[in-house]
Amino acid sequence: MVSCLLLLPAFFSLARQYQFSNYRQQFNKAIALYNNPSPTPESDSVALQLFTACANSALAARKDYKLAVESLIKAGNIHQTYQRYSQSNQMYHHALSINSRYLRHKALRYEACLYIGSSFYFSNTMDSARHYFEMASSMASGPESATLPEQERLFNSLGAIYFESANYQQAKNYFERALQALQQGAEGYEELYVSIRSNIANCLLRMNQYNEALFIYKSLARYSINKEIILQNTAHTYFRLGHYDSALALYNQLPGKEGLNHVKALNDLGRIYIQKGHWQLAENYFDSAIAVVRKIQYPAKNKEAALALLYRSELARRQGLAEEAIGWCNRALEEVHLDFTLKNRFDIPADVSKAVSHITLFEILQAKASLLFNRYKVTGSRDMLDASVECFLKAIQTAGYIKRSFDNDEARIFFNEQYRQIYSRAVEAAFTASENNPAVINKLLYIIENYKGNALYQNLRSIELKSSAKIPGSIKVKERYTKQLLALYTSRLSSTSETDAAGLQAKILQLQVELSRIQKLYEKDPGYSFFLSEVNSPAGMVKQLQHEIDDNTALLNYYAGDSVMYVVAINKGKAVARKINMDAAFTRAVKLFLEETYSLQEGRRYNGYASAAQLYQSLFNPVNSITANSENLVIVPDGMLNYLPFDALVTDEKQRHYLLLDKTISYHYSFALLLQKSTLQAGGKNKAIVFAPYVAPDAATAGTGLPGLPFSASGLDTAGKWILKSAEATRQSFVENAPAYKLVHLATHASMGTENSTGNWIQFYPADSMNINNRLYLHEIYNLNLHQTELVILSACETAGGANSSGEGLLSLSRAFMYAGSDGVISTLWKTEDRVAALLMQRVHYYLQQKIPPQKALRLAKIDLLNDDKLSVLYKTPNYWGNFVYAGKQHYQSGITLRKYAWFGIFLLALSIWWIVRKRVVQLLK
Incomplete structure (x- = not known):
């Protein structure tokens, strides 16, 4: 009996070894089937059973958790292959849970996040997809990132997410980053290369760079991989270019008859026949597109089906069937929104965040609003007009939601340019409604305000929220350093050789992607995430x-x-x-x-x-x-x-x-921006600093080819100012000192010389022969911290001028200083005359010292110029003084409004009367 009991531990040890050997064998068999280059549904089913059994056995034995996690991830991948997304998500979540509890294995966590993100993406759950892709991306940015697999797929997937949110520039950055991560000769290299290059072309297409997109598609035609997709994308490009016959010829070569790509082709064909006036053919294609979607994914909501319904609406409008067109728009809204059910033809979704595609929701809402407004023009129905305005407002709210998700200004500005006509149509409708109803002015103003100054406002709001976000200080330092590097490389692009430019572009791309990653860390902060999702009301x-x-x-x-x-x-x-x-x-x-x-x-x-x-x-x-x-x-x-x-x-x-x-x-x-109250703007600790590098020209300044400005510091030597002249006025001294001053004055040369702004700069004293070390470029100004600065004066030429951007005004050096946090800026719309500028600036500083607000100080200075008997009459016409303008925060004299003065006066009067009455009463009592 004793001997038998002694054998029991050995027996259990052998059993555990057999069990381990058994589930290891299961895993090896499953992997062999999983890696089969020609899998079948039957072989995948067997592999799935083996992976599941292996995971269960390993967990039961409480021994090889790594094998269990690997098995669950592979099982999830098989489920995802067959579009069983619910089952795949369960497997991935289980894998994440086990890894988090027992292993903390970075590579396995990365893989699970990557694949669960993919699962959510293909099941049209974009917010969740983005969340998990970003988790994987954050792991791919560390020192061990080179060992993590399938980074090209990760960046390609993130690019797709940004593409769906209409952030085409950032999507292109991620696709190009995926191309960099793709290793030549790796498994599936050619297929991934073609796919990623095609995605880059799709971004160019959406940014209206048709010829560049067409060039890429044609270059990919020689590959045997994804030939149908390349052919279809080429056809779509011809469609966007208006070359309908060329598009039709290519679409007729497509053999595919199922899948979402076929739906896109059918929608394009229908739109081509709308343009050609073949109504019945167009209708047939749209109906076919809807039928294919229903066959694939019914009853799930789907963007392509919503677009087909929207195009049916456009077809009805072209045929003069206005009410039918509105009906198709309503069906499209039900298709694109996750919980919208139509009860009345004027109904619109309440929550703009709940859509399978926000850009599609935006397009449908504006189409319905335009149809209602057109019906108002025909019928004169006030109900139609009011419904149109409400629908436009909802479209503008959706646009705001989309733009807040963008992590770069270029995307916001492009959105405004792309959809300017929609804003104009909305303004027209709201103005029409406001003529007989003053209360609608709020709605009109809401539409205009969501179009104008949006990028500048969101940036300043974002900086303030980031300052209070509960994010590690190291992340904030990294963000600042990354932005500085990005500005430096962007500025160097304009003065580098073509060979070096390629290397700079690669560095810029990596930094843009890195900034996007950092942005996602901020978005986890509750205050910041609320800002991104908030929907402002037009009321009040x-x-x-x-x-x-x-x-x-x-x-x-x-x-x-x-x-x-x-x-x-x-x-x-x-x-x-x-x-x-x-x-x-x-x-x-x-x-x-x-x-x-x-x-x-x-x-x-x-x-x-x-x-x-x-x-x-x-x-x-x-x-x-x-x-x-x-x-x-x-x-x-x-x-x-x-x-x-x-x-x-x-x-x-x-x-x-x-x-x-x-x-x-x-x-x-x-x-x-007028209403914005920033907690960051407390006023610098020092009064004023002036930079005048060209006040006394010498050999160094002459070497720049820029003329001297002998009057640039004339009359500014008064108390409370630190004036840096000539060799003292370097770029380095500006960067180090300017943020600590309430007033910063740059009396020097500037250039708004390039259309894309990379070559726009402010000149400082040339401390060396390298221009880039002596100039402050536009992108670098954006990253300055001037939130303690109340006023910047730019008395150089054309500092308020620049490209006229949709909704953002002139993209000027002046705007860049406001972007950096300054309360206000005095700048110039065109070239200055040195003597006139010197006289005006002398008087501006004089009035500022008298505590007069900058906008009024500038006005009084101009009036002084007009009244100056010593100045030639030739310099008193507006072409010499009208170029100086003030933009920014409103400062009321001594910080007290007139109304406050009035109340203060009333208080003093009442106090005086009380004192007189009291004195007389006291005398009478005596």
Whole structure:
């Protein structure tokens, strides 16, 4: 008996060894089937059973957790292959749980996150897909990242996620990063190469770079892999180019009859036949597309089916069937939204976040809104008009939701440019509704504000939220360092050889992807994630603005349509919306006025008074009830008005009476920025710093080819300023010192020389022969920390000028300093004359020392120039002084509004009366 008991431990040990050997054998058999180059459903089924049994046995033995996790991941992959996404997700989650509890194996966690992200992606659960892909991506950025498998698939998948969210530039970055990670000669190299290159071309196509996309597709045609997809994408490119016959010829070569790619082809064919006027053929193709989707995924919601229904709506509209077109739009809304059920034809989804594709939801909403607005124009029905406005508002809310998900300004600006016509249509509808209903002005303003200054506002809001986000300090340092490197490499692109440019582009790409990863870490913070998902209401904005301004201020927000200009004007007690016809006479007046003011040709007589008077009548007469009694005007311009110096307009042509003499004019990019209250802007600890590198030209400055500016620091040597002249005024001294000052003045040269802004700079003293070490480039200004700076003065040439961007105004050096956090900027729209600039800046500083707000200080300085008997009359026309403008925060004198002054006065009066009465009572009592 004793001997038998002694044998029991040995027996159990042998049993465990046999069990381990058994599930290891199961795993090896399963792997052999899994890696079979020609698998069948039967072989996959056997492999799945073996992987599952192996995982269960390993877990039961509590021995080889690594083998269990590997088995579960492989089992999940087999389920995913057969679109059993629920089962695959269970396997991946189980694998993650075991790994987290027992192993903490980075590579296995990476794989599980990668594959579960893929599973969610293919089941159209995009938020979850993105979450897990980003988890995998964060692991792929560490020192051990080189050992992690399938990074090319990860970056390709992330690119697809960004593509679906309409962030095409960032999607292209990820696809190119995937291409870098792809190892030549690796298993499946050719298939992945073709797929990734095709995806890059898809991004170029969406960014309207048709020829570049076509070049890539044609270069991929020689591969035997994915020939149908390449052929279809080439056909789609021809369709986008309007080459319908070429597109049809290629589509007719496609053999595929099932799958979502076939649905896309059917939708394109239907749209081609719409353009050709073949209504029945178009209808047949759209119906076929819907039928194929239903066969594949019914009853799941699907973007391609929603698009087919949207195109059916367009077909009905073309046929003059307005009510039917609205009906198709409603069906499309039900298809694209996860929980929307139509009860009334005017119904729209409540929650814009719940969509299988937000960009598709946006397009459907705007299509329905346009149809309703067109019906209003025919029927005159107020219900139609109101429903149209509400639908447009929901579309604009969706657009805002989309743009907040973007992690770069380029994507936001491109979105505005791409969909400008939709915003214009929405503004037209809201303005029409506001004519008989002043309450709708809030909605009109909401649409305009969601279009204008959006990138600048979101950046400043983002910086503030990031400052308080509960993120490790090392991440914030890494973000700052990455941004600085990105700005440096971007700036070097404009002055490097073609050979070096390729290397710089590769570095820029990696940094852009790294910044995207860091951004996702911030988005995990509750406050930051709330900002991204919040949906602002159009209600109450007018009252909020009226609460913020004083009795002496009026706000004017212009929006330039195709042939009309809209303006929303607000003062303390009233708000109006007006329309200005941009007819040939108006456009000609703008052109003539700008030609005159922007010209500094010596000896040429200024002749802009007639056009200035005409523009004053056009722009201010419609809103005279708002502006007449307001001395301070804050203007948010748009379109061609971005180039306009408003204070150079004349109220009386014969008297040549400038608006400058009656009004203090300042500018901003949006009303939202006016309302923005930042906790970061506390005011620098020092008063003022001035940089004047060209005040005394020497051999070093002459070597730059830029002229001296002998008057640039004239009259600025007053108390409270640190003036750095000549060799003291280096780029390095600016970067080190400027952030600590309330006022920063750059009296030097600047350039807005390139269209893409990489070569735009501010010049400092040339400490060495390398231009890049002596200039501050636009991208570097964006990354400065000027949140303690109340005012930046840029008295160099054209610092307020730049490319006119949809919704963002002029992409100028001035805007870059506001982007960096400065409260306001005084800058120039065109070239300056050194003596005039010196006189104006001397007077501006004088008034600033008297605690006068910068917008008024600039106005008073200009009036002093006009009244200066010592200055030649040649320098007193607007082409010499009108270029100086102030944009930014509104500063009321001494920080107290007039209303506060009034209440303070009443308080003092009451106190005086009380004191007199008390004194008399005391005397009587005696």
